Amino acid sequence: MSAVTRRLILGAAALGALACGDIASPERTDLYEWRLFVPGTGGGTDTLSFFWSQSHLPVRIWAEDAAGLPGYAERAIGIWESGFLYREFRGEMVSDSSTADVLIFANSAPNLVLGVHRLHSMAPECSGATDIEVSDDHTQLLIPVRVFIDPVLPVDQPATQTCLALTTIHELGHALGIFQHSPNPDDIMFANPLVEAPSERDRGTIEAVYHFPPTLEPVRP
Amino acid sequence: MPKAILSCLLLLAVGAPPVQAQANYFLRVGAVGASKLLKDFITSPITVKQSIAPMVAFGGSLPVGTKGYRAGLEASIESGSFHSTENGVDTDLGTLRTGALTAFLEGPVVDRLRWNVGLGGIAYRPAEDSGIFAQGGTTSFLAAAGADYRHPIHEKWDVMASARYDYHRFNTDELEARGFSHSQGVGRVSLTVGIARGLR
Numbered sequence: 001m002s003a004v005t006r007r008l009i010l011g012a013a014a015l016g017a018l019a020c021g022d023i024a025s026p027e028r029t030d031l032y033e034w035r036l037f038v039p040g041t042g043g044g045t046d047t048l049s050f051f052w053s054q055s056h057l058p059v060r061i062w063a064e065d066a067a068g069l070p071g072y073a074e075r076a077i078g079i080w081e082s083g084f085l086y087r088e089f090r091g092e093m094v095s096d097s098s099t100a101d102v103l104i105f106a107n108s109a110p111n112l113v114l115g116v117h118r119l120h121s122m123a124p125e126c127s128g129a130t131d132i133e134v135s136d137d138h139t140q141l142l143i144p145v146r147v148f149i150d151p152v153l154p155v156d157q158p159a160t161q162t163c164l165a166l167t168t169i170h171e172l173g174h175a176l177g178i179f180q181h182s183p184n185p186d187d188i189m190f191a192n193p194l195v196e197a198p199s200e201r202d203r204g205t206i207e208a209v210y211h212f213p214p215t216l217e218p219v220r221p
Numbered sequence: 222m223p224k225a226i227l228s229c230l231l232l233l234a235v236g237a238p239p240v241q242a243q244a245n246y247f248l249r250v251g252a253v254g255a256s257k258l259l260k261d262f263i264t265s266p267i268t269v270k271q272s273i274a275p276m277v278a279f280g281g282s283l284p285v286g287t288k289g290y291r292a293g294l295e296a297s298i299e300s301g302s303f304h305s306t307e308n309g310v311d312t313d314l315g316t317l318r319t320g321a322l323t324a325f326l327e328g329p330v331v332d333r334l335r336w337n338v339g340l341g342g343i344a345y346r347p348a349e350d351s352g353i354f355a356q357g358g359t360t361s362f363l364a365a366a367g368a369d370y371r372h373p374i375h376e377k378w379d380v381m382a383s384a385r386y387d388y389h390r391f392n393t394d395e396l397e398a399r400g401f402s403h404s405q406g407v408g409r410v411s412l413t414v415g416i417a418r419g420l421r
Contacts, residue, residue, distance in 0.1 A: 081351070082355055085396075086352060087351070087352055211265070
């Protein structure tokens with residue numbers, strides 16, 4: 001076998017090996033817990049997890065026209081949408097609150113009622129809360145999901161505006177299905193959010209939320 | 222040979238009058254089907270694939286040597302949808318346009334049948350910069366091979382039917398940013414019909 005033939009065969013083999021390989025998926029191990037664990041209806045613990053399935057998309061979101069919330073909400077929708085690779089979530093702003101899946105109010109959260117699980121976020125300039133209301137048997141998420149964003153300081157202050165922007169992203173993250181807080185301050189879903197956009201870990205976690213079987217089905221009472 | 226091909230391509234591109242008599246031009250329409258763009262795994266396998274898309278191909282060639290070989294350029298444009306599939310459920314991911322430019326060499330097989338091999342590039346342009354294309358489209362080198370069949374219908378014109386297979390590697394900036402490594406081999410098969418200025 002001549003040197004040229006050998007080179008050709010080796011070249012073809014290398015090209016073949018390169019051509020036949022598939023793209024390799026990332027590991028996706030850097031996630032935080034997103035499911036909510038509550039006392040079970042029949043003892044023990046029930047796991048609550050949820051995402052908006054394709055049949056419910058786009059998720060209709062209404063924001064009270066105060067403190068610039070509609071603008072913050074629209075931006076938050078776009079930020080979360082861009083976190084997905086396969087269009088698992090899409091949202092749209094609606095002007096009719098009676099048809100919305102998620103309601104965002106510009107005030108503090110009311111007193112907690114039975115059956116509602118509240119997720120708080122607290123920053124010096126504004127506070128946020130998302131109420132997750134589930135049926136007694138822990139199989140249904142009662143919609144609309146209610147979000148409360150309360151500007152503690154005047155809304156014309158830059159610090160308050162920054163707080164409103166990141167808190168809206170954070171609370172919408174809960175409404176999308178992240179029912180826990182991240183233990184890491186670099187994540188937007190940290191209990192007291194400090195960063196202005198979802199981290200790689202936030203994006204990985206929301207991606208996981210939309211691919212694990214949910215335990216709750218959205219129902220409008 | 223490479224020098225001859227380059228010269229022909231250059232002349233064809235500028236449309237120099239002395240070579241117009243020997244030039245062959247073609248325009249074809251048809252459809253292209255492609256293998257998967259990527260396979261992912263989150264909790265179950267997810268594949269992303271383009272739907273069969275309409276395509277337009279056009280180009281031209283010039284003779285190379287005396288044995289019936291020709292060298293030329295072919296451009297093609299395809300536009301269709303792409304979707305992801307997980308557990309048998311499809312999700313529409315929008316519209317995806319591709320364009321390919323190939324420098325090719327062709328020659329006779331038998332009678333009206335000719336072989337065709339080429340090298341070039343392919344560009345992906347999504348209608349929306351989102352999902353796997355969140356950081357925009359992508360480009361890649363491409364290798365192609367196929368066959369053309371010509372049937373004369375006029376003194377100077379042929380009906381032309383072509384079958385092509387081409388292959389390239391696919392990846393996007395967004396996928397790389399998300400930790401995907403290597404790239405995905407994508408094979409495409411196209412069938413087209415059209416008209417060509419005859420090789421007589």
